[in-house]
Amino acid sequence: MTVSETGSSRVKRGLAEMLKGGVIMDVVTPEQARIAEDAGAVAVMALERVPADIRSQGGVARMSDPDLIDAIIAEVSIPVMAKARIGHFVEAQVLQALDVDYIDESEVLSPADYVNHIDKWAFNTPFVCGATNLGEALRRINEGAAMIRSKGEAGTGDVSEATKHIRKISSEINVLRSMTKDELYVAAKELQAPYELVLEVAETGKLPVVLFVAGGVATPADAAMMMQLGADGVFVGSGIFKSGNPEARAAAVVKATTFYDDPSVVAAVSRGLGEAMVGINVADLAAPHRLAERGW
Amino acid sequence: MTTSLRSASLDAGRPASAGPRVGVLALQGDFREHAHVLATLGAEVSLVRRPEELETIDGLVIPGGESSVMDKLSRMFGLQAPLKTAIAGGMPVYGTCAGLIMLADTVLDAIAGQESLGGLDVVVRRNAFGSQNQSFETDLDIPALGEVPVHAVFIRGPVVESVGPDASVLASLADGRVVAVEQGNLLGTSFHPEITGEHRFHEYFLAKVRARA
Numbered sequence: 001m002t003v004s005e006t007g008s009s010r011v012k013r014g015l016a017e018m019l020k021g022g023v024i025m026d027v028v029t030p031e032q033a034r035i036a037e038d039a040g041a042v043a044v045m046a047l048e049r050v051p052a053d054i055r056s057q058g059g060v061a062r063m064s065d066p067d068l069i070d071a072i073i074a075e076v077s078i079p080v081m082a083k084a085r086i087g088h089f090v091e092a093q094v095l096q097a098l099d100v101d102y103i104d105e106s107e108v109l110s111p112a113d114y115v116n117h118i119d120k121w122a123f124n125t126p127f128v129c130g131a132t133n134l135g136e137a138l139r140r141i142n143e144g145a146a147m148i149r150s151k152g153e154a155g156t157g158d159v160s161e162a163t164k165h166i167r168k169i170s171s172e173i174n175v176l177r178s179m180t181k182d183e184l185y186v187a188a189k190e191l192q193a194p195y196e197l198v199l200e201v202a203e204t205g206k207l208p209v210v211l212f213v214a215g216g217v218a219t220p221a222d223a224a225m226m227m228q229l230g231a232d233g234v235f236v237g238s239g240i241f242k243s244g245n246p247e248a249r250a251a252a253v254v255k256a257t258t259f260y261d262d263p264s265v266v267a268a269v270s271r272g273l274g275e276a277m278v279g280i281n282v283a284d285l286a287a288p289h290r291l292a293e294r295g296w
Numbered sequence: 297m298t299t300s301l302r303s304a305s306l307d308a309g310r311p312a313s314a315g316p317r318v319g320v321l322a323l324q325g326d327f328r329e330h331a332h333v334l335a336t337l338g339a340e341v342s343l344v345r346r347p348e349e350l351e352t353i354d355g356l357v358i359p360g361g362e363s364s365v366m367d368k369l370s371r372m373f374g375l376q377a378p379l380k381t382a383i384a385g386g387m388p389v390y391g392t393c394a395g396l397i398m399l400a401d402t403v404l405d406a407i408a409g410q411e412s413l414g415g416l417d418v419v420v421r422r423n424a425f426g427s428q429n430q431s432f433e434t435d436l437d438i439p440a441l442g443e444v445p446v447h448a449v450f451i452r453g454p455v456v457e458s459v460g461p462d463a464s465v466l467a468s469l470a471d472g473r474v475v476a477v478e479q480g481n482l483l484g485t486s487f488h489p490e491i492t493g494e495h496r497f498h499e500y501f502l503a504k505v506r507a508r509a
Binding site: 006038125 | 324325329362372393394405406407428430434451452491
């Protein structure tokens with residue numbers, strides 16, 4: 001009799017491997033989830049409010065209503081992700097009980113713990129976490145994250161923060177690759193990350209888990225740029241359902257993500273999409289309203 | 297076989313000792329993992345996203361990923377028809393997970409309007425085990441690959457619900473559910489040898505490619 005194991009690192013990280021080259025879309029209703037699946041989304045993120053609305057409406061942003069998550073799971077056959085607040089391990093327990101496919105411990109919601117993140121090894125359901133730099137990514141992986149998304153400034157339609165963070169992570173990996181073994185001990189100290197993970201990144205030249213980009217992606221060209229900068233895939237939040245023609249824009253972002261290195265395809269799919277989301281320049285946001293700075 | 301200008305010019309510079317030319321469908325999914333395993337085994341690997349890229353390969357791997365996304369993109373970018381032609385013409389194709397779904401003649405629990413390439417005389421059910429919480433890894437006895445069991449990872453994987461007279465079963469779970477099938481030059485598995493360091497399925501597939509090339 002052979003033994004079967006669920007919830008292993010390989011199984012958790014494996015789902016993220018299968019999502020690569022794809023687009024994960026924020027949806028707030030089953031109807032939006034259907035549009036996303038029909039447009040070629042590789043997974044959906046079930047939310048009560050997209051980041052643009054969380055930003056404009058303010059207040060404490062929490063895990064979504066289980067009824068909404070159930071309805072979205074019932075509507076689509078692709079994986080469904082849902083967000084828990086940073087450090088809110090009970091919201092994560094609820095999401096696991098709801099049988100979501102991935103839990104996003106997300107800075108887009110209001111943090112529940114300003115010291116600790118969730119112990120993600122304690123869960124059968126895999127986690128994706130945000131990071132602005134390599135040290136933060138490795139700390140999340142050390143806590144059990146099976147996928148990383150670089151943080152952008154969610155809900156703005158301004159891709160500059162996403163660019164900054166994917167470039168930061170890539171350049172920090174490149175620096176590690178050029179170091180001698182004795183230098184890696186100091187690098188681990190400075191990155192505030194475990195030495196074993198730092199050594200692994202230095203040897204392989206990449207994170208031990210899949211790396212997507214999120215936050216501020218609003219156009220096919222934004223998605224293609226993130227892929228050219230080394231992302232394994234992209235999250236699109238407010239950018240699709242806050243635009244003039246969500247169906248067309250969603251399908252266009254999917255195509256641009258697959259053909260990210262072919263400008264003729266990106267050009268073709270960028271035509272006639274209607275209005276992109278209006279957007280907010282990150283530079284105009286007061287520091288307390290910058291979501292990417294949450295998490296540590 | 298028709299020879300385009302492009303493949304003729306590529307063939308001209310090709311050393312006789314080069315490995316078999318294998319494409320990996322690179323619309324979405326874990327195509328790099330397959331490319332890595334195939335290159336390790338000596339194949340000359342290329343990524344396939346456009347119809348003309350099918351002309352220079354002798355075999356194809358369809359990776360894991362989302363079958364609904366691969367189907368949609370393969371139709372939008374004109375790959376579906378030439379892929380079907382290549383399969384009908386006897387090109388060896390190996391599909392893992394979503395790739396098995398793409399190769400199945402009949403797909404259950406597909407999204408509305410989803411099509412498959414077909415070729416394998418089987419009925420496959422998508423997401424047959426449930427959500428990610430039910431994804432698992434286990435050992436499988438596969439006599440065709442030798443005595444050592446295959447360590448298999450199932451990630452929201454499909455199951456072969458019925459096998460027609462033209463296809464044969466390569467592997468089943470302890471409860472009898474079929475998870476690997478073969479029919480002529482086509483090979484399909486519900487699980488992902490490409491992410492476990494298991495090379496025997498790819499070797500088995502490359503033998504088919506070499507035999508035909």
